[in-house]
Amino acid sequence: MSYRVFLISMFTALALLQCQGDRPPDAEIIARVGDAYLTRSVVQSLTPASVEGENRSFYIKQIVEQWIENQILAQTAAKDGIRFSDTEQWQIDKLKSEILANKFIATRLPYEIKVTDKEAETYYNEYRDQFRRNYNEVHLIHLYFKELDQAVVKEIKQTSALTDVIKKNYLNLQVNQIIERNGDLGYLPERQLRPEFQKAIKGEKTGAIYGPIKTSDGFHFLQVMDRQDAGTTRKLSLVQDEIIERLTVVKRLQMTRELKDESRKNIEVETFYNNIL
Numbered sequence: 001m002s003y004r005v006f007l008i009s010m011f012t013a014l015a016l017l018q019c020q021g022d023r024p025p026d027a028e029i030i031a032r033v034g035d036a037y038l039t040r041s042v043v044q045s046l047t048p049a050s051v052e053g054e055n056r057s058f059y060i061k062q063i064v065e066q067w068i069e070n071q072i073l074a075q076t077a078a079k080d081g082i083r084f085s086d087t088e089q090w091q092i093d094k095l096k097s098e099i100l101a102n103k104f105i106a107t108r109l110p111y112e113i114k115v116t117d118k119e120a121e122t123y124y125n126e127y128r129d130q131f132r133r134n135y136n137e138v139h140l141i142h143l144y145f146k147e148l149d150q151a152v153v154k155e156i157k158q159t160s161a162l163t164d165v166i167k168k169n170y171l172n173l174q175v176n177q178i179i180e181r182n183g184d185l186g187y188l189p190e191r192q193l194r195p196e197f198q199k200a201i202k203g204e205k206t207g208a209i210y211g212p213i214k215t216s217d218g219f220h221f222l223q224v225m226d227r228q229d230a231g232t233t234r235k236l237s238l239v240q241d242e243i244i245e246r247l248t249v250v251k252r253l254q255m256t257r258e259l260k261d262e263s264r265k266n267i268e269v270e271t272f273y274n275n276i277l
Helices: 003-016 040-046 053-079 086-108 117-126 150-157 162-168 195-200 236-264
Strands: 029-033 036-039 137-145 183-189 209-215 218-228
Touching: 029 040, 029 053, 036 040, 036 053, 040 053, 086 236, 117 236, 137 162, 150 162, 150 209, 162 183, 162 218, 195 209, 195 218
Parallel strands: none
Antiparallel strands: 029 036, 137 183, 137 218, 209 218
């Protein structure tokens, strides 16, 4: 193990070492090394809820064993008189302050940042050029079969809405081992489509259903809902979610900045840059 990795492991151990010399209730103790205790709450917080069954038991055992190994080495190092350098201690203090600062921010800022439709519309109008298409785009509905289902193919020939066939036969819930899902793919640059798709839908016609289009992985049907040339601007409805995401980030950063500025008023701060020279 490299010295850097060893230090990181020691930092992790120190982060877990919350109650050295103060024994927790017996029912809470998962492991003990000397006067250091690993508690149930810490192990639970480090174990993702998505890990279940045998995998969860294995994951927990790995956490416990790593903690024990780190504690043994750290405590042995302390007995041998090994101490952190000023820089290493600064890194530990920095990590603690960052964690505490983030917890403070989380308690003061709302979990969800509200962005109104009006704010999204204002942003769209102000930065409309950002939503200009760089390439020709096509709005596609897609349906895939590994092997053709003739009953569904017959329905496709009799419909003008491929989405109706997809939903009626629950094909939108079908799990495929291909990139394109069944259903509405939205607007896509034509140049990024498979060559077979580009060839099949070539032209200006919209509303038509093309297929079956044979590829190496099976058969596809495509319905062209709309075509838009490069240089045209995407409608607000198409980019509203993206705008809301952007504004959410901007608002959170602004609120964080305001919280920092307000907190700074209550803490005395001095800088001595001349001492660096």
